[in-house]
Amino acid sequence: MEIRVLRYFLMVAREENITKAAELLHITQPTLSRQLMQLEEELGKKLFQRTNHSIRLTEDGMLLRRRAQEIVQLADKTEMEFKTGEEELSxxxxxxxxxxxxxxxxxxxxxxxxxxxxxxxxxxxx
Missing domain, CATH: 3.30.429 (Macrophage Migration Inhibitory Factor)
Incomplete structure (x- = not known):
């Protein structure tokens, strides 16, 4: 599971629309759809309930959203700590x-x- 794909997943969960999420992520809609399907295959769980005009999280999707937010925040924090190169008060x-x-x-x-x-x-x- 890649952090990049988790970011994609979180954007789709937020927007509830693959086309809109793809625009915001600056990738094509087919690429985003393929990444989400591969993530579902990797986890062996259905993460979304798809309709003609929207996409909603399943129970498993809601769990992944919570975990993905934690993982992405930790990755961002770690990257920031290394980029600053300074010891920061914590x-x-x-x-x-x-x-x-x-x-x-x-x-x-x-x-x-x-x-x-x-x-x-x-x-x-x-």
């Missing part, structure tokens, strides 16, 4: 707070911090 922050007048301001500060350091995950319990 990790997790957990902050607990009671109700106070400054909670909204604190939430805004955490939001700006997370934009600056996207690899840091926060568990906001404000």
């Amino acid at each position: 990790g997790s922050i957990a902050i607990g707070s009671g109700e106070a007048n400054s909670v909204q301001e604190f939430a805004e500060i955490i939001g700006r911090f997370q934009k600056k350091y996207p690899q840091v995950q926060s568990d906001r319990r404000i």
Whole structure:
């Protein structure tokens, strides 16, 4: 299973239309259809319910969509980490707070911090 094909699959799942997905991916519709059929053969599962005007995910297709999103996100993150070549601040922050007048301001500060350091995950319990 190739990441490229998973990206194709996710686009079709999003658009629910092979022709539209092919246009967005800048490939031909027959090529995309062939890739999807090969993916179904490889997995031994029917991933789509096809009609004349749309295409919808089967139960197996919904499972693959969740897994494909995780795989593609991880691949993108890994590629980004290698391309930047710099060590980036990462990790997790957990902050607990009671109700106070400054909670909204604190939430805004955490939001700006997370934009600056996207690899840091926060568990906001404000």
